[in-house]
Amino acid sequence: MTKPALTLYMAAPRGFCAGVDRAIKIVEMALEKWGAPVYVRHEIVHNKFVVDNLRDQGAVFIEELTECPDDRPVIFSAHGVPKSVPAAAAKREMIYVDATCPLVSKVHIEAQRHSERGLQMIMIGHEGHPETVGTMGQLPDGEVLLVETVEDVATVEVRDPDKLAFVTQTTLSVDDTIDIVAALNARFPAIVGPHKEDICYATTNRQEAVKAMAPKCDAMLVVGAPNSSNSKRLVEVGARAGCKYSQLVQRGTDIDWRALDGIRSIGITAGASAPEVLINEVVDAFKDRFNVTVEHVVTAEENVEFKVPRVLREATA
Structure with missing residues (x-):
């Protein structure tokens, strides 16, 4: 036929992408250096095939640092983690390796710099996504407000409309984000945006x-x-x-x-x-x-x- x-x-x-490739290499090289098991907080990247392959090599995937013993290395996923996570690992004197994508780290640094200038942050992102959780966790509670849609912009309650900045999750729809940024600029004309687009x-x-x-x-x-x-x-x-x-x-x-x-x-x-x-x-x-x-x-x-x-x-x- x-x-x-x-x-x-x-x-x-x-x-x-380069960030995913780097994160996978980090787990493989950690296994080579320290042997199995190596613990990974959250899926290193969001792909079952990749995660299963690394698990077969000796990686153990956990959701919280409390699940990791003190005497084994732990790797933080490409999505980034709140500041409290490496701080807790350091307090326990653990070996830890940060596999956060450098482009996500750039957003973390950006948020920190804006905060040091007295600006409250608005983050455009998806609630509960590890990258959003990690970025919001760079600053104290209340310093980063999350908006997911244009409608959210209309209702977000800020401390001072003249002292605001925004960052975005790196994996958003470019077209959706343009509309949300336009809504932020319309409601808060003084809001400060990134020097360069956060979407990677x-x-x-x-x-x-x-x-x-x-x-x-x-x-x-x-x-x-x-x-x-x-x-x-x-x-x-x-x-x-x-x-x-x-x-x-x-x-x-x-x-x-x-x-x-x-x-x-x-x-x-x-x-x-x-x-x-x-x-x-x-x-x-x-x-x-x-x-x-x-x-x-x-x-x-x-x-x-x-x-x-x-x-x-x-x-x-």
């Missing part, structure tokens, strides 16, 4: 690639985890950019073939914490069922690399 023809558009950039280069680049690809596609799949903020934003961006069927899949076995019946073109992308092996698995699943022609939609080139902490570079030198 002849396979139906399918054009498969591959977004570029897609998948791993990888989030922006992956969303731009989806916007370029979506109008060409009957359907689009985003390879990523359900708890990955940047992956879920890609699904939303695809739908808004004109792709009628835009869905998240964790791997090839999750594809809903009935929903894709009759398609002639599909776009594939991946969130910043999804490894290329899972993207290839999805592509191979289509090649099994279709006569596939692959086209690449390239909107940016990425060559960013972040160094791992010195304690690990010294260990493996």
Whole structure:
């Protein structure tokens, strides 16, 4: 039986970003230096395949520092942690390695500097997301107020409208954030924004690639985890950019073939914490069922690399 023809558009950039790559290397190098088990507070990145792979190598994933013994190393996830966490680790004289993405750390430093100038912070982010929790936890309670939507801006109660600054979670929808920032500027004309956009280069680049690809596609799949903020934003961006069927899949076995019946073109992308092996698995699943022609939609080139902490570079030198 002849396979139906399918054009498969591959977004570029897609998948791993420099912060995710660094965080995974940190866990692997820590296991190499100190042996198993090495404890990791929260999933190092939001991807089950990655976490399971590291668990198989001897990483133990915990949600709170209290679950970690004093005599084993602990790593803080790429999303960042409140200041209280490294302080508690230091008090217990634990070995700890901070795998916070440098672009998230930049937001932490920004918030601290604004606070030192007497400004109350407003954070644009998702309540309960580890990155939001970590950034808000850089300052005392009440010093960082969270807004998630334009509607939230209208009701947020601030200490002094003339002494405000804002920061954003790094993995938000660029388009949504523009609207929220506009609402903040309209209500609080004196509010101070970041010197440079907080939404990270990888989030922006992956969303731009989806916007370029979506109008060409009957359907689009985003390879990523359900708890990955940047992956879920890609699904939303695809739908808004004109792709009628835009869905998240964790791997090839999750594809809903009935929903894709009759398609002639599909776009594939991946969130910043999804490894290329899972993207290839999805592509191979289509090649099994279709006569596939692959086209690449390239909107940016990425060559960013972040160094791992010195304690690990010294260990493996």
